Amino acid sequence: MTPTNPPTDQDACELLDADHIAVKHLFVEYARLAMLQADAAERTALAMKICEELTVHAAIEEEIFYPALEDALPETSDLMEEAREEHQEAKDMIAQIQAMGEAGPEMDDLVAELNRAIEHHVKEERDEIFPKAKGAGLDLADLAQQMRERQQALQTADAA
Numbered sequence: 001m002t003p004t005n006p007p008t009d010q011d012a013c014e015l016l017d018a019d020h021i022a023v024k025h026l027f028v029e030y031a032r033l034a035m036l037q038a039d040a041a042e043r044t045a046l047a048m049k050i051c052e053e054l055t056v057h058a059a060i061e062e063e064i065f066y067p068a069l070e071d072a073l074p075e076t077s078d079l080m081e082e083a084r085e086e087h088q089e090a091k092d093m094i095a096q097i098q099a100m101g102e103a104g105p106e107m108d109d110l111v112a113e114l115n116r117a118i119e120h121h122v123k124e125e126r127d128e129i130f131p132k133a134k135g136a137g138l139d140l141a142d143l144a145q146q147m148r149e150r151q152q153a154l155q156t157a158d159a160a
């Protein structure tokens with residue numbers, strides 16, 4: 001996500017969960033627009049934003065957060081594998097949404113399906129992964145800093 005003034009005291013779990021909450025708001029807004037059958041261009045733009053935000057979020061987890069947790073606590077490898085599989089499923093849906101081009105009933109259905117998949121995945125991160133990360137002796141402030149930097153680099157690359 002792109003908060004205007006990201007609080008720098010956020011730890012890694014707080015940073016990731018702030019992303020989860022921000023994208024949830026975008027999904028709720030999309031559902032509202034879909035229900036109203038609002039302007040297709042507006043729905044399309046929102047769907048593309050959801051896809052971009054989730055892509056950056058998945059990248060910082062896969063590149064920084066998951067490997068750090070797996071290194072610190074090798075017994076989390078099954079949990080990490082499951083999380084990576086769920087990311088892959090989400091990426092497949094994201095690619096389909098991006099390929100659709102313009103919002104319509106098909107995009108509305110797929111965005112709703114992606115919302116449910118992300119909801120499930122976020123619940124696992126909150127209930128299982130974050131508690132492990134907090135007990136793993138990781139430097140969560142440093143991980144947050146690394147993820148913030150990577151997030152900014154990816155967002156800049158997106159905008160270019």
Ligand SMILES: [Fe+2]
Nearest residue numbers: 061083121125
């Ligand atoms: Fe994730």
Ligand SMILES: [Fe+2]
Nearest residue numbers: 016061122125
């Ligand atoms: Fe996440």
